[in-house]
Amino acid sequence: MSSIPDSQLGLTQSEIHLLRQHQQIALSQAGSSSSRAASRASSQGRLLLDPTSLQALSAHFDRLMHSIQQRWQALSQQTQIATQIQYDRAGNAIQMADAEIARFRAILREIDELEVEFDKVRRIGEIVKGFRARVQHLERRI
Numbered sequence: 001m002s003s004i005p006d007s008q009l010g011l012t013q014s015e016i017h018l019l020r021q022h023q024q025i026a027l028s029q030a031g032s033s034s035s036r037a038a039s040r041a042s043s044q045g046r047l048l049l050d051p052t053s054l055q056a057l058s059a060h061f062d063r064l065m066h067s068i069q070q071r072w073q074a075l076s077q078q079t080q081i082a083t084q085i086q087y088d089r090a091g092n093a094i095q096m097a098d099a100e101i102a103r104f105r106a107i108l109r110e111i112d113e114l115e116v117e118f119d120k121v122r123r124i125g126e127i128v129k130g131f132r133a134r135v136q137h138l139e140r141r142i
Contacts, residue, residue, distance in 0.1 A: 002048070002049045002050055003041040003044075003047055003048050004046060004047055004049055005046055005047075005096050006020075006046065006047055007045070009047065019047065020038075020047065022057065022064070023038050023042075023047065023048065023053065023056075023057050024038055024039065024042070024059055025060060026053075026056040026057045026060030026061075027053060027056050027057075029056070029060065030052075030056040030060075031058070032109045032124055037053075038053060042134040045066065057077075067139055114119065
């Protein structure tokens with residue numbers, strides 16, 4: 001089986017480690033006898049390049065990419081739903097705030113109207129007191 005040194009791949013150590021790990025997974029999932037050869041090559045700092053190993057690695061990465069894409073789509077959908085819920089809640093909060101502001105303004109209008117009425121009644125009350133005082137004064141004179 002052909003192999004190449006890991007250092008010739010132009011990858012970082014963490015990328016090489018990840019590639020070795022995924023080659024082992026891919027070959028063990030494929031049930032390939034190359035799994036032991038990949039393990040031996042890995043221990044020697046090399047990566048298998050035979051067609052079976054590369055095909056298994058390619059199929060593994062295709063499955064992995066598909067799984068990542070599905071997870072990304074699910075998270076994207078959940079994000080959209082959460083965003084829509086927050087948007088709806090904000091819209092409802094704004095509507096409720098607008099309704100409360102309108103109610104508060106109506107109350108203030110009523111208070112203003114009552115103050116005007118109160119002033120009218122107070123003036124009338126003062127006029128009545130004035131008339132009563134005059135009537136009492138006239139009664140005393142008579």
